[in-house]
Amino acid sequence: MHSITAVAQxxxxxxxxxxxxxxxxxxxxxxxxxxxxxxxxxxxxxxxxVCDNVKGNVVTLVQLAMGITREGALKWLKDDSPSIIRDSQxxxxxxxxxxxxxxxxxxxxxxxxxxxxxxxxxxxxxIGWWLAKRGIYKATWDKVLLRCIDDYNLASRKLxxxxxxxxxxxxxxxxxxxxxxxxxxxxxxPYIDEKNRPFFFQARAIDKSIQPKELNFQGTIPFxxxxxxxxxxxxxxxxxxxxxxxxxxxxxxxxxxxxxxxxTFKPEWTSLFNNKKVVLCLDNDKAGRAGEERIAGLLKxxxxxxxxxxxxxxxxxINSWFTRQL
Numbered sequence: 001m002h003s004i005t006a007v008a009q010x011x012x013x014x015x016x017x018x019x020x021x022x023x024x025x026x027x028x029x030x031x032x033x034x035x036x037x038x039x040x041x042x043x044x045x046x047x048x049x050v051c052d053n054v055k056g057n058v059v060t061l062v063q064l065a066m067g068i069t070r071e072g073a074l075k076w077l078k079d080d081s082p083s084i085i086r087d088s089q090x091x092x093x094x095x096x097x098x099x100x101x102x103x104x105x106x107x108x109x110x111x112x113x114x115x116x117x118x119x120x121x122x123x124x125x126x127i128g129w130w131l132a133k134r135g136i137y138k139a140t141w142d143k144v145l146l147r148c149i150d151d152y153n154l155a156s157r158k159l160x161x162x163x164x165x166x167x168x169x170x171x172x173x174x175x176x177x178x179x180x181x182x183x184x185x186x187x188x189x190p191y192i193d194e195k196n197r198p199f200f201f202q203a204r205a206i207d208k209s210i211q212p213k214e215l216n217f218q219g220t221i222p223f224x225x226x227x228x229x230x231x232x233x234x235x236x237x238x239x240x241x242x243x244x245x246x247x248x249x250x251x252x253x254x255x256x257x258x259x260x261x262x263x264t265f266k267p268e269w270t271s272l273f274n275n276k277k278v279v280l281c282l283d284n285d286k287a288g289r290a291g292e293e294r295i296a297g298l299l300k301x302x303x304x305x306x307x308x309x310x311x312x313x314x315x316x317x318i319n320s321w322f323t324r325q326l
Contacts, residue, residue, distance in 0.1 A: 002077060004044045007058045008173075011065040012221040012264060015039065022048050023064050023263055026297045031267030067262040076212045107219060110171045111190070111198045113162060117155045118188055125150075127187050130206040134244065135323050138252045143198070144226065147188040156180045172218025173290035184210050189243045191221070194228045200252025202243060202260060214242075216260060220267035223272065224265075225258035226250065230272045237273065238309070239265075239295065243280040245318035252322070256281075262291030270302040277305045289321070 005015055013020040019035040026038060028050055037048045046061055048054035054064065062073035121128050121141050127148050131141060149155055159168060159180070168174040175181050182188065185203035192198050199222045203215045224230070225243045238256040240246045246258030259265050262282055273274055278299055282288035296306045312321050 001060045002044070003041065004046060004058050004061065005039055005041050007061060008039065008046070009046075009078070010067075010216070010218055011062065011139055012216065012219070012260070014220045021267075022051060022054060024051055024054065024292050025267045026295065027051055031298065033267075037138075065261075065263055072077045072212070079212055079215075093182075106167075107171050108197070108199055110159075110163065110168070110173060111201060111217065114155070114159060114173060115145075115147055115188065115198055116192055117158050119150045121146050123149055127206055129160065130187075131247075133323075134248065134319055136244070136251050140247055144250070145190055145192060145198075147190065149182060149188065150184040152180065152183050152186075182215060185213075185215050187200045189225070191223065191227070193223065194231070199223070204244070214260070221260060221264060221266075224269060224307045225260075227272070228258060228276075229255045229257050229273070230276065234275045236277045236279060238279045238281050240318055241288055241291065242317070245281065247280055248319040248322050252272065252296065262287040263294070265291070265298065267298055272305065273299065273302075273304050279307055279309055281309040281312075281318050283317040284314055288317075 008020055013023075016035070018039050018041070018119075020037050020039070021035045022037050025032040032050075036050050037046055037054065040195060041058060043264050046057075048057060055240070056064075059070060059073045059076065060205045062068070062076055063070055066073070066076065068076070073312045087108045111314055112266075121131065121138070123132075123138050125148070128266035130137070131137070131146075156179070159173065163171075163173075166180055169176065173180065182203040184207070185205040187204040187206055189202045189204060190198040191202075201217050202217070203217075205211075224239070225246050229237055235255060238249050238254050240256055240258040241262055242260065243258050246256045249256035280290045280292040280295060282295075290309055296308075299306045309318075312318070
């Protein structure tokens with residue numbers, strides 16, 4: 001049985017004392033600044049005290065947070081279950097004493113050390129071919145510091161030499177079986193700030209049989225992907241659903257940022273878009289359209305000008321649409 005608190009944390013919902021902000025903050029006064037969703041860990045249930053339809057079990061939580069079907073949510077839970085089963089989260093869920101607290105930037109340092117063990121993408125590697133097939137080339141992937149796990153055993157061993165297994169599990173890098181979590185998703189996409197410091201990453205499968213195709217690092221998503229585009233200078237920025245779509249636009253000379261999923265844009269991120277006109281480029285599906293409506297409401301409420309890209313056929317995303325033009 002999955003811990004609903006652990007699942008919420010893996011979705012980046014930032015649970016604090018059994019509560020998190022609603023997935024639909026636009027329905028709340030002040031963007032749900034005071035979290036309205038409570039978790040009952042014993043019953044495996046969550047409920048928003050404002051939104052009647054934001055409630056349910058872990059499967060419903062994954063559906064709402066990721067904008068996917070029940071079948072997709074079950075696949076996501078099954079794939080990630082080694083890292084979120086209740087036993088594997090005992091360190092995360094228990095209340096720590098002061099002496100057990102981790103130092104500031106503990107997870108960020110772990111991410112940096114992990115990325116330092118990985119290799120840049122090579123043009124004629126499998127990942128290089130996979131990216132090129134999608135119209136994304138070396139100058140772009142080098143600029144955003146894409147990496148690959150080319151020696152899984154070496155990366156695992158080096159991390160275990162530097163950190164205890166317990167710390168690696170607390171940090172979300174290793175699963176409950178003592179294994180590095182990202183072996184089947186070798187493309188590592190770091191979320192770096194304007195000073196090239198990594199604070200988060202997403203692991204991406206290139207084998208289409210691996211589902212779900214993306215696996216996020218555990219914890220709160222700190223800012224949109226390619227944050228350096230939000231430089232405060234007047235201009236237009238394209239907001240995409242996912243790093244691959246973001247890279248597609250960067251390759252073509254557009255200023256672009258990305259969010260991991262249609263429902264992952266946070267109200268507090270609106271301030272990052274200072275002086276920007278925002279073109280929303282989420283996938284043209286039900287979740288993407290709902291996500292665009294929600295994000296437009298948040299940005300417009302904060303005084304920003306927005307419009308939809310509006311060119312994608314039904315079911316298409318930015319990368320698939322541009323790739324068809326090649």
